[in-house]
Amino acid sequence: MINQKVDSLKGKLIVSCQALPHEPLHSSFIMGRMALAAKEGGAMGIRANTKEDIREIQSQVDLPIIGIVKRDYADSSIYITPTIQEIEELMEAGPEIIALDATENLRPGGMTLDTFFGQIKERYPHQLWMADCSTVEEALHADELGFDFIGTTLVGYTEQSKGDKIEENDFEILRKIISGAKHRVIAEGNINTPDKAKRVIELGAFSVVVGSIITRPQLITKSFADALK
Secondary structure, rough: OOHHHHHHOOOOOOEEEEOOOOOOOOOHHHHHHHHHHHHHHHHOOOEEEEHHHHHHHHHHOOOOOOOOOOOEOOOOOOOOOOOHHHHHHHHHHHOOOEEEEEEOOHHHHHHHHHHHHHHHHHHHOOOEEEEEOOHHHHHHHHHHHHOEEEEOOOOOOOOHHOOOOHHHHHHHHHHHHHHHOOOOEEEOOOOOOOOHHHHHHHHHOOOEEEEEHHOOOOHHHHHHHHHHH
């Protein structure tokens, strides 16, 4: 059931506030302030990594949160909320939505998405789930499985989507997903200008996630520095 708080994301901006251990801004304190700055700028939701960051963000803003845990496993290429351990960690913080890799790739231990999603849906039947997908086929499969939100998060980041770009041909991949999915579609991935964000909403996306171009100053700086070389 989509609650009123989550429904407020319709047509609005979600800002991804994440910094991994090797990045300069890696700190729950900093991510909390980053979320506060995003709210002041007009963001209506936050995407965040780890229960620690989520709890700090919750102390600073009363916005719906898409929660993930990024963790590498030796036997799988999946790193966005790969196993039940990450789900249980997130449930401790209680984000409104939990996102996970919903690609065709096998999870740690050789588990399929279908089996994994069946397990977590049964264990946490009232939780809202977002599918991070890399192809149209994966997105429509996740839609059939019953994910509450379908995301384009991993387009271009998997072997099966190598070379694909979400913005190509006026967001053709996004348009195909929107036309075929029953659930709400969240546009995410390389949406790095206000015009692109506006366009995906015009095309029918429920909301749009923007991350690095807002919250990773080292990458923003690099774009300026590269232009001056």
